[in-house]
Amino acid sequence: MKSSAANATAKSGNTLQVAVVSVADDARYQPRRAERRWPGHSTGRLLSAARLAVDDAQVELQEAGLSLRLREAVAADADQLAATLQQLQTDKVAYWLLDLPDALMPQAVQAAQKAGALAINASSPLDSLRSQSCGASAVLHSYPSQSMLADALAQFLAARSWREVLVLQGSSPADQLQLQAWQRASKRYGLKTTDTKTFKLSGDPRERDAANPKLLTAERKHEVVAVWDAEGEFARSLVYATQWPRPVLGSSGLTALAWHAQWERYGGPQLNRRFVKLTQRPMTGQDWAAWVGVKSLVTAWVAEPKGTPQTLAARLRTGQVQVDGFKGQSLSYRAWDGQLRQPVLLAHADGVVQTAPMEGVLHPIDTLDTLGVDDKESPCKTR
Structure with a gap:
């Protein structure tokens, strides 16, 4: 397990530590697959996007007298993931950004719930992950659902x-x-x-x-x-x-x-350029979800510097904190399943055609809730 700061505690004074959780043998990142850059597929690990989010938040954090450190938590393979997550719990690292294949996400969500950690799913679109973790109030999903x-x-x-x-x-x-x-x-x-x-x-x-x-x-x-x-x-x-x-x-x-390298509005070009400068590759939807996930955590923490994983998650899920995701609307997390409300980009290889929700699609509360499982449709009743 790698750490950006040796022997750093999970929260020391005004410093928060966030673990980016992954597995070394993740098939999504095999070189041949990543090179193809098929639509919707991740092309690189999400640590770089998390680092960009921390860099972008430096002024906000400094003004609040806070700092945030990233820690790589890389399991050798699926069999070692449980031990890696247990080590985070032992080290009292209570904020996890999950960069895992679909098959391993439920295990990580359960471990986060057991550890009392706030976990952000930045890569899996599985609907079942949202519906089957109703009791995990400190689990959030920054990546859009299927x-x-x-x-x-x-x-x-x-x-x-x-x-x-x-x-x-x-x-x-x-x-x-x-x-x-x-x-x-x-x-x-x-x-x-x-x-x-x-x-x-x-x-x-x-x-x-x-x-x-x-x-x-x-x-x-x-x-x-x-x-x-x-x-x-x-x-x-x-x-x-x-x-x-x-x-x-x-x-x-x-x-x-969730994102496109040719998104030309609301600060998108600037974000894309910063990401390419950092990684030498285009930003994907998973990268954006990692970036906005860390940004969500920073926004909540600045609003409540003495907050716990549970209180910060509650602040996010109840809409007390909204996030600028560079998509033209303030974004918030749904109370019922922890999903980040967000416009979805409709695109081809060369650019974005339109964003959803479409103009004219109506909803009694928030048109962003016309995308995905709405409150009354969800099996989750936790508020």
């Missing part, structure tokens, strides 16, 4: 009256989770699925047709193709390869993202 991303795309189609959708899906569990979120969003915004087809990537010549874009899209009665491919290998080949001239969205084409 339902939020799907709702953003569905709103976009509904706003344009493009309602007939051909759905192409993979067969992996991650593909199925994306499909489930899309089916919910599609029903919510009145879209019609003309057909659902399963693609299959295979080296077997006999199965080649199962990944043939022209054959899969041969039926003409659809206005849009939605592709759900968590890995991204098939989706990347679909744009401009369909049988008929139809827009593609989902895992390729028009994608729903």
Whole structure:
């Protein structure tokens, strides 16, 4: 386990220590995968984004007489994660930024709850992570949920009256989770699925047709193709390869993202330039979620310097603290599931087309709650 300050205590005087939790063998960061830079995929570890957030907060912290230190908490592999988290508890490090694959997130959330730590999920979109951690009031999610991303795309189609959708899906569990979120969003915004087809990537010549874009899209009665491919290998080949001239969205084409390197408004260019200068790579949605997660913690701590993980989490979840995420609106966390309300960027490789919520989409309290699981829909009743 690496630390930015040897033998530093978790909170010494006016210094707060935040652990960035990860695993060394995380498949998301394998060089070959990261180099491809597929839409929505993380391309680098989130420590750099956390460092940028600390740098950005220096003036605010200094004026309040506070300081924040980052600590790397890197488990060798999944089997060692429990020991790494236990060491944080032993060292009384009570603020965790989670940079973990989906499969390990529930374990980290449970450990945070047991340790009384405030944990921020900056990388996983799993809806189940939000719904199954209702009692974990000190767990926050700065990265958008899969339902939020799907709702953003569905709103976009509904706003344009493009309602007939051909759905192409993979067969992996991650593909199925994306499909489930899309089916919910599609029903919510009145879209019609003309057909659902399963693609299959295979080296077997006999199965080649199962990944043939022209054959899969041969039926003409659809206005849009939605592709759900968590890995991204098939989706990347679909744009401009369909049988008929139809827009593609989902895992390729028009994608729903937390952030985009070409976001040109509300301070986005300045943030992107600072991040590239620090890391020599573009900022992704996961990077932004780590940056805004640390920024959220700083904002809450400055407002309550003697706060505990529980009181700071409560301050964030009750809307007492709002955060500027450079998306044009003040952001706050939902009381029911700890999810950060935020606009979602709808983008292709070269730029942002629009942001959701769409103009005209209404909500009795906050239009940002039209993205994802709203209060009355959530199984979480903790306030």
